[in-house]
Amino acid sequence: MLQLNHVAKLFNPATPDEKIALFDIQLHMKPGDFVTVIGSNGAGKSTLMNIISGVMKPDTGNVIIDNEDITHLPEYRRSQWIGRVFQDPMAGTAPRMTIEENLAMAYARGKQRGLSLGVKASKRTLFREHLSRLGIGLEERLHAKVGMLSGGERQALSLLMATFTNPQILLLDEHTAALDPARAELITRLTESIVREMNLTTLMVTHNMEQAIRLGNRLIMMDGGRIILDIDEERKKDLTVERLLGEFEQISGHKLSDDRLVLG
Amino acid sequence: MIDSLWGALESGLLYAFMALGVYITFRILDFPDLTVDGSFTTGAAIAAVMISNGYSPILATLSGFGGGLVAGVCTGLLHTKGKINGLMSGILMMIALYSINMRIMSKPNISIYDMDSIFVSIQPLIIVPIIAIIVLVLLNRFLYSDIGLALRATGDNERMIRSFGANTDLTKIVGISLSNGLVALSGALIAQQSSFADINGGVGMIVIGLASVIIGEAVFGARNVIHHTISVVLGSIIYRIVVALALRVEWLEASDMKLITAIIVIIALVLPSTRRVIKQKKMAKKRSAEILHVGQKKTMGGGV
Numbered sequence: 001m002l003q004l005n006h007v008a009k010l011f012n013p014a015t016p017d018e019k020i021a022l023f024d025i026q027l028h029m030k031p032g033d034f035v036t037v038i039g040s041n042g043a044g045k046s047t048l049m050n051i052i053s054g055v056m057k058p059d060t061g062n063v064i065i066d067n068e069d070i071t072h073l074p075e076y077r078r079s080q081w082i083g084r085v086f087q088d089p090m091a092g093t094a095p096r097m098t099i100e101e102n103l104a105m106a107y108a109r110g111k112q113r114g115l116s117l118g119v120k121a122s123k124r125t126l127f128r129e130h131l132s133r134l135g136i137g138l139e140e141r142l143h144a145k146v147g148m149l150s151g152g153e154r155q156a157l158s159l160l161m162a163t164f165t166n167p168q169i170l171l172l173d174e175h176t177a178a179l180d181p182a183r184a185e186l187i188t189r190l191t192e193s194i195v196r197e198m199n200l201t202t203l204m205v206t207h208n209m210e211q212a213i214r215l216g217n218r219l220i221m222m223d224g225g226r227i228i229l230d231i232d233e234e235r236k237k238d239l240t241v242e243r244l245l246g247e248f249e250q251i252s253g254h255k256l257s258d259d260r261l262v263l264g
Numbered sequence: 265m266i267d268s269l270w271g272a273l274e275s276g277l278l279y280a281f282m283a284l285g286v287y288i289t290f291r292i293l294d295f296p297d298l299t300v301d302g303s304f305t306t307g308a309a310i311a312a313v314m315i316s317n318g319y320s321p322i323l324a325t326l327s328g329f330g331g332g333l334v335a336g337v338c339t340g341l342l343h344t345k346g347k348i349n350g351l352m353s354g355i356l357m358m359i360a361l362y363s364i365n366m367r368i369m370s371k372p373n374i375s376i377y378d379m380d381s382i383f384v385s386i387q388p389l390i391i392v393p394i395i396a397i398i399v400l401v402l403l404n405r406f407l408y409s410d411i412g413l414a415l416r417a418t419g420d421n422e423r424m425i426r427s428f429g430a431n432t433d434l435t436k437i438v439g440i441s442l443s444n445g446l447v448a449l450s451g452a453l454i455a456q457q458s459s460f461a462d463i464n465g466g467v468g469m470i471v472i473g474l475a476s477v478i479i480g481e482a483v484f485g486a487r488n489v490i491h492h493t494i495s496v497v498l499g500s501i502i503y504r505i506v507v508a509l510a511l512r513v514e515w516l517e518a519s520d521m522k523l524i525t526a527i528i529v530i531i532a533l534v535l536p537s538t539r540r541v542i543k544q545k546k547m548a549k550k551r552s553a554e555i556l557h558v559g560q561k562k563t564m565g566g567g568v
Contacts, residue, residue, distance in 0.1 A: 053427070079429035092427075094420040097413070098488075105413050109428045113410040161428075 001201045002029040002052070002169055007061035009047055009225075021047040023225040025061070034195055034202045036212040038244075039222035040256055045205045048222070049173050052203070054078040065168055080110030083162035083200075085155070085175040092158030095147030099138060099157065102146055103127045106161035130164050134190060152183030156190060163194050170195065172204040176211075188215070209241045219244075223252045265512075270389065272508040276501030277392045278453045279472065281399060283480075283500040284493060285332075285446035286473030291492070292407075293419040293439045295343075298354030300447050300473060302361025303335040304466035307448025309368040312376050312461035321382040325452045332448020333441045335361060340437030365463060372463040381456035388457065395453075399446070400493055406442075407489050415439050416489070447473075468522050475525050476500040478532035 009022040022044045029035060039045050050056040052063060054075035062071040065081050086092050093102050104118040104127075124142065131139035134156050138149075146154060155175060163170060172191065176184035192215060195202050206212050212219055219236055221229035221244075228251050231239060248256045282304060289297040307328035314324035335357060342353035366372070382391065406412045417425035418435040426432050447469070455461040480499020486492035503525075510516050510524060 074431075076426050076429050076431050079427055082427075084427050086423075091421070092424055094417040094424055096420045097416060101413055101416075104410070105417055105425060105428050105430075108410050108414070113414055113430065115406070115409045115411060117405075118408055118410050118413040 001031045001033070001066060002203075003027070003064040004048075004052070005062050005064070007051060007058045007063065009044075009051060009056065009058050013059075020225045022051065022058070025225075025227060027220075027227065029201055029203070031201055032199045033218060034200075034216035035204070035218045035220060036216045037203065037205045037220050037222060038207070038209060038212045042224075043222040044225040045222055046173065047225075049084075049171050049203070049205060052169070053082050053084055053171055081168040082171060083109075083165070083167035083169070084171040085158050085162045085173065087174040087177050089151040089154040089158070089178055092161065093146045093154050096145060098143050098145055099131070099149075100124060100127055100142040102157065103130075103161060103164075107165065109165045109167075130160055134160060136186075150183075152179055152186060155179060155183070155187050159187065159190055159194065163198060163200065166198060166200075168201060170200045170202040172202065172206075174205050174207060177207055191215075209244060213239050213241065213244065221248060223248070228252055268508045268512075269505065272504040273501055274388050274392055275454070275457065276504035277396045277497070278457060279450055279476070279504065280396060280497040280500035281446045281453070282450035282469060283473045283476035283496050284399070284403060285443040285450070286470065287477050287493065287496045288439055288443040288446070290474060290477060291419075292416055293436060293443075295350045295419070295436070295440065296354070296470075297339060297440060297443060298351065298470055299335055299339045299357040299361070299440070299444055300354075300470040301466045301468070302358040302365065303332045303444040303447045304451040304469045305365045305461070305463060306331045306335055306361055306368070307451030308455035308461040308465050309365045309374075309451075309463075310448075311452035312374040312455045313368055315376045315379055315381060315456070316374060321380055321384075321456060325382060325449065325456070328452030328455075329445050329449040332451075333445040335448070336441035336444030337437055339444070340440040343440070344433035344436050362463070369461060369463060373460060375460045376456070377459040379459075381459070382453075383456055392453075396497060399449075400497065403446075404490050404493060407493075411435070411438070468525070471522070471525050471529055472503065475528045475532075476503045478529060479503055482532065 004025050004027040007022055007025040008020075011017070011019045011021050019042075025044075025048065037045050037048070047056065051058050054070070054073060054077075058071065062069055064070065065078075070078055070081075084092075094105070097105075100119045104123060107123060107126075108118070127142065128139045131142075136153060136156060138153065138157065146157065149157065159175070175191075176187045179187060188211060191204075194200070202216070204216065213236065217233040217236070219229075219231045219239070220227050221231075229247060245256055282300070286297075286300060289295045310331045311321075311324040311328040314327055315321055338360075339353050339357045342348045342356060343350055346353070348356070407416060414425055414430040415435045415438060418430070418432045418439070422432050425435075451466065454465075476499040477496050478499070479502050480486075480495035480497070481492070483502065484491075484495035484498055486495055507521055510521065511518060
């Protein structure tokens with residue numbers, strides 16, 4: 001489904017600030033894979049997401065979705081395959097527009113945008129149906145401006161918008177990190193059920209070790225721009241936070257350092 | 265007095281198209297576009313030249329609108345593909361348009377007095393509101409279409425709409441183009457109403473447009489896009505009424521209007537942020553007083 005072959009990315013090349021963001025990344029994901037990604041600060045997790053979604057282009061290597069090489073496609077053309085939820089609850093929605101208008105824009109993903117009305121009665125019924133599945137009452141507030149919603153509500157809406165046109169790949173970039181524990185738990189639960197129901201191929205970056213172990217069928221650990229540990233479904237079953245930290249130290253030679261790390 | 269108010273209503277509606285253009289760039293795209301000062305004259309120049317050469321006034325007006333669309337595309341390309349700062353690309357186009365407008369007119373001033381215009385056969389106070397309503401309906405229909413939503417989201421959260429597959433370079437170019445088309449349409453109509461086109465006719469238009477948008481919002485509010493666009497049109501009318509009244513004040517001169525307009529815009533830009541700061545300070549004072557009060561009670565209760 002998703003393949004990254006020998007992907008490398010440098011920041012500030014040939015200057016004193018040169019930094020290897022990604023170094024020879026090899027990643028193959030099968031359809032329906034749910035991979036969680038953990039790693040220290042500056043390990044390259046966000047860069048990995050940006051390379052897949054097309055915000056950045058790799059210096060070398062290529063990105064393949066469904067046997068199609070998309071390395072050189074701009075972000076807006078890749079989006080027909082890729083749904084993404086950002087860490088910042090403000091990032092995934094347009095605050096001065098209404099809930100139904102935001103959903104209409106998500107609904108138009110992968111289609112040619114024309115002059116027909118964005119929100120129609122038939123679409124409104126569909127939007128209500130999807131919103132009610134979130135279980136937080138947004139279906140009663142179709143005309144509310146998104147800027148009036150709380151961070152948790154906005155993130156739930158972002159998650160729905162990213163997934164309801166059934167993308168090939170779902171990218172979750174620490175999408176619960178900015179929320180309080182109760183809301184983060186709600187979003188995690190929603191994520192789990194949506195991914196399972198739609199059988200989405202998912203890549204999720206998280207700072208929560210416990211979450212990384214509990215969710216998904218595969219776990220990768222990054223450090224210094226490399227994937228240093230790749231744990232499959234079998235081994236993931238009896239993984240614990242202590243054992244994971246131990247393995248990290250053994251392979252990388254230093255402690256997992258991350259100021260926002262949550263052990264769970 | 266009554267006559268001058270009717271006149272203010274009429275020119276307010278004609279300048280409203282320009283204000284709607286400024287609304288698209290300034291409020292929807294969050295892009296202060298100075299092209300307006302040039303493209304207003306472009307619309308006037310094209311219409312005046314075509315009418316004085318015997319073309320139909322309707323065709324002349326539509327051509328003026330088209331000229332503005334093209335000017336807007338140029339500004340949009342400079343900004344998106346040329347990666348030039350928004351203000352700078354507007355200034356560059358405004359300067360370039362001065363020469364282009366001069367070429368179109370081939371002299372600084374064209375009179376079309378006594379010639380055919382769309383106001384000759386029909387009363388201006390009948391035709392102008394009709395045009396205004398048609399433009400308002402079409403503009404709103406566009407802003408609620410799929411492209412329109414993408415255009416609005418481009419000014420609201422560019423990263424988000426790109427992740428949903430909109431080419432934001434394209435939506436910006438479409439928005440700036442449409443904006444300058446409306447500005448030029450306004451110029452073409454004003455030229456016919458006043459029976460001449462002048463090379464300096466567009467000077468200061470951007471500030472007048474901003475003033476109309478801001479006055480409209482302040483007086484009539486802006487709950488949604490339909491409401492907002494209607495407010496802008498009404499704001500343009502109020503602006504013209506203010507001008508008409510100011511001209512009757514003895515110690516004010518006609519040339520003072522630009523200063524008054526600038527002051528209106530400055531007040532409107534400064535006021536909301538100062539008001540917010542004052543409100544926040546008050547709120548913080550009140551809340552901390554409350555918390556202190558409750559805290560003191562508790563310690564006293566515990567101490568005794």
